[in-house]
Amino acid sequence: MSDILVSEQSAPGADGSGRPSGRLLEVDDLRVEFRTRDGVAKVINGVTYHVDAGETLAVLGESGSGKSVTAQTIMGILDMPPGFVTGGRVRFHGKDMLTMSAEERRRIRGEGIAMIFQDSLSALNPVFTVGFQIAEQFRIRRGMSRSDAKKRAIEMLDQVKIPNAKGRFSNYPHQFSGGMRQRAMIAMSLALDPEVLIADEPTTALDVTVQAQIMDLLGELQRERRMGMILITHDLGVVADVADRIAVMYAGRIVEEADVYDLYAKPAHPYTLGLLNSIPRLDERGQQLRTIKGLPPNLMNIPPGCPFNPRCPMAQPVCRETIPPLLQIGTGRASACHFAEELVNRD
């Protein structure tokens, strides 16, 4: 893989993993719209983020914020049509994936970037055994023999701590419990040792005790392999436990990006602040929850100016007129709010 361009900040890996550390995956001003019978929904309106080797970027947002569509665009599994990429770049090791040939992209999938989905029951093929679905990759992509591939698949199942991996190899997905299926899917996505793992709500469908097991497992595997991870979620609790950096999305834009500690301590966007205020906390029996009023905008008709302005308690006339760009405010922090400085500096 010597022809791969490595973008500016990266230096050869100092961790002995042999992998270059630095910008692995960059999404730059990505724009996606869905053209439907009822009109054009602007789902992603200039999303920029990146993930480096060994770090976890959490993409936080509510339904319809565009967090999953961004991931689907990165993976090249967006349904087109109705989806159309209308602008921007997705660079993997500096190379734009959106202009690559389908064959080049296919080579990145699995080995470069892999993905875990939320609903493991519908993501796994019900008519093939779990073992077959993992071994398939070794046979097709690595050209292994049937028996070698099986051996490797059992190793993978073992690595994700599925008890009796050998016996489980020939089970079908429905014979697994929800937590086990999610483990099997992790095994499948990690089979070709990807550099970036996109986890789209990996624990949303699971119970809390199982969720804790799966998040532990993901963290462990990520550290071992120095993977970059994009964790897509709406759960502020999970994010606080595992993320290094957070990008908050709203109406197809990143509204805030910050280090996990900064974000929770001093959010720099009123939407983030509203989200943090509106979650009931296990360790506090609060009184009235402070809510964000109103509803997220209709993506076919996003209000002019800042998309959050109709719901924002701080909105001023300027917010209804100009879209605030995502600007740096201090090191490693950015916010798309006209009043970000005031928000951070207030007590």
Add this chain to the structure above:
Amino acid sequence: MTEHIIEVRDLVKHYPVTRGVVFKKTIGQVKAVDGVSFDLRAGETLGVVGESGCGKSTLSRVLMNLEKPTAGTVHYKGQDISKLSGGALRRLRRQIQLVMQDPYTSLNPRMTVGDLIGEPFEIHPEVAPKGSRRDKVKELLDLVGLNPEHINRYPHQFSGGQRQRIGIARALALRPEVIVCDEPVSALDVSIQAQVMNLLEKLQNELGLSYVFIAHDLSVVRHLSDRVAVMYLGKIVEIGTEDEIYERPTHPYTQALLSAVPVPDPTLRDNKAIIRLTGDVPSPISPPSGCRFRTRCWKAQDVCAEQPPLLEIRSGSDHPSACHFAEKREIVATHEA
């Protein structure tokens, strides 16, 4: 006010597992609810928490009298609800109403909001005479924070949170005393979830409702509940006030469950002791002997396999817990700066 509005005693609900089509034979029982007792007091919120498959939704169905219990009783103000029929049953149904989890599938897409919320009046015409129904529906819409002018709209024209408000309005139509909420906010986004939770709280204060609040999200349950029951494989393993359960849990399962909930504060990351439970919940068809939690419990001894622990107050604890070795453990989820 310590009047018990609902009393549940030794409630059991088993579902048969059958094999064969023509010669059906029962090969086992899913023990969905297996001996549950509790009281609901007037004006309080009883939270019921547990993981999937613990029987909390079956419990709600039996409370609603949608399923007949296999054994045990549910008394509403002294009446055994499973023995009621005809007019008495219909009168009872006015008093206990249900808010369902999924606001997308629980509303008929072909009915307008006015019809959906007004439908209970068709069955119980004594609550609202024909001429006044539209006004009643408008009042209800206003009460749950929806625009009364939207009475002729269809469910698809509303967002998830608004639909859940419609579901709540419908449950309120007959002025019930008890509302069973089965995961009412779990399908909603965080910012919308908070709005609906505030609405439920407001309605309770204004109308003096009692809630049975069933949810898997422990933070949500804590926020709304006065008392909390923790369920595991068809049994209540611990019950107490919100404070007793969350600050001084004594059952190992409750402790593990609480420790596994992610707290939205990254500074607690490293000093949070999470109890790791291994494995999954066993099948309710053949639950473990003795204590049902023993297969995943780090305290399990021989006695746990032999004797099912009773839900009772033991020394060193102030509330009932179904563990032979119930004791307080050092703080599970604190947030003292």
